[in-house]
Amino acid sequence: MAEPPTEAQPAEPLSPPAASAEPVRAPPAPPRTAAVPAAPAQMPSDALAVPSDPAAPPEAHDAAGQAEIDRAEDTAGPRAVAVVDLNTASVADLNRLRGGGAIGRAIVAKRPYTSVDQLLSKRVLSRSVYERIRDQVTVR
Numbered sequence: 001m002a003e004p005p006t007e008a009q010p011a012e013p014l015s016p017p018a019a020s021a022e023p024v025r026a027p028p029a030p031p032r033t034a035a036v037p038a039a040p041a042q043m044p045s046d047a048l049a050v051p052s053d054p055a056a057p058p059e060a061h062d063a064a065g066q067a068e069i070d071r072a073e074d075t076a077g078p079r080a081v082a083v084v085d086l087n088t089a090s091v092a093d094l095n096r097l098r099g100g101g102a103i104g105r106a107i108v109a110k111r112p113y114t115s116v117d118q119l120l121s122k123r124v125l126s127r128s129v130y131e132r133i134r135d136q137v138t139v140r
Contacts, residue, residue: 086107
């Protein structure tokens, strides 16, 4: 039968062997690694939104920021084609018109056009969609 467990007794302290001619050495140190840089202190969120010119009033920052956003939207890429010919444009080009949606197939189906106004007279587009795209289309 198993004996009940007894309390653990402290281990005897290790002492260097007296008869050994070789001295006791400490275990080798682990290899040194490069120090990890500390994480930078977190900036307050409002510091990121303010331009670097502290002398300008906050209203100027807002106006300048909005103007920069407007310029970025204008140059961000092919969001809309400048002017598209209704009689020669592809369905994809017509669908890219800003504010038009998927109107390319309807426009191509009712070709040819002699004026942009025929998008209304031929009942191709609703007046609201026509108002949004009329400055982006032409007939040559």
